Amino acid sequence: MSLLTTNYLTPTGREEAWRFTPLNRLAGLHDGTSENSDRKSLAVKGRLPPGVTVGRISPELVISDFESSDAIVQRVKAESTDIFLLEVAANISVASPIYLNRVSQGLTTAELSRVQIKLGAHAYATVIVENTGDSILAEDIEMILEPGSFLKFVTLQEWGAASVHAARHHAVVGADAEYKSI
Numbered sequence: 001m002s003l004l005t006t007n008y009l010t011p012t013g014r015e016e017a018w019r020f021t022p023l024n025r026l027a028g029l030h031d032g033t034s035e036n037s038d039r040k041s042l043a044v045k046g047r048l049p050p051g052v053t054v055g056r057i058s059p060e061l062v063i064s065d066f067e068s069s070d071a072i073v074q075r076v077k078a079e080s081t082d083i084f085l086l087e088v089a090a091n092i093s094v095a096s097p098i099y100l101n102r103v104s105q106g107l108t109t110a111e112l113s114r115v116q117i118k119l120g121a122h123a124y125a126t127v128i129v130e131n132t133g134d135s136i137l138a139e140d141i142e143m144i145l146e147p148g149s150f151l152k153f154v155t156l157q158e159w160g161a162a163s164v165h166a167a168r169h170h171a172v173v174g175a176d177a178e179y180k181s182i
Contacts, residue, residue: 011071027164029110029138030071037109041135042084045099051092052125056082062116068140072166076140080114086127090120090146097126097154104133107162113139119149121174126152134160139167145177154182 010031011018028034044054062083068074088094117127123146131137145151151171159165173179 025164026072026166027110027136029075029136029164029166032075034110034136035108036079036112038081039109039111040082040084040113041102041104041111041137042100042113042115042129043102045101045130048098049094049096051089051123052094052098053085053087053089055085057085059083059114068168068170070168072138073140073168076112076114076138080112080140083114083116085116085118087118088120088123088125088149091122092120093124094126097128100127100129102129102131102135102137104131104135104137104160104163107134107136110136110138110164113137115139115141117141117143117151117153119143119145119151119177121146122148124150126154128154128156130156130158131165132158132160134162136164137166139165141167141169143169143171143179145171145173145179147174148176149174150178152180152182 011023013019013023023030048054059080119125143151171179
């Protein structure tokens with residue numbers, strides 16, 4: 001078996017989960033042939049309200065129980081150099097939306113992005129992610145809602161026609177918490 005040169009984890013289009021996916025349009029995100037950049041295009045738009053913090057942390061500092069058999073998500077987790085972390089403290093109710101903005105910076109290299117959004121117990125927030133321009137992006141967004149919290153998560157996909165965006169959004173919702181995705 002060790003003499004086989006085929007990587008059976010790389011989608012070929014013959015697998016049931018990938019058979020309707022135009023793999024030639026994924027810009028190499030699925031098979032590791034895309035050239036990666038160290039671009040960090042996600043940023044906060046405007047000022048953060050009290051009780052909300054944003055930062056970039058090392059992947060080793062984040063315990064993630066989210067498993068995926070998806071080749072692109074596994075690549076993002078293996079090759080991302082940091083995680084964009086947005087935290088809303090417990091018992092904080094954020095009245096206005098928190099805007100995150102991602103403006104593309106070209107189509108020559110791919111960006112691999114990990115994002116984690118955490119709401120403390122009984123926190124309330126709306127997070128809006130705006131994506132614009134042309135880009136090659138693979139991202140994994142994890143949302144963790146502690147008991148009694150509420151998150152309305154909105155993503156705006158206003159990409160240019162040449163963009164390639166593969167993403168997974170995953171939420172773990174605690175007891176009596178509520179999650180809405182738009």
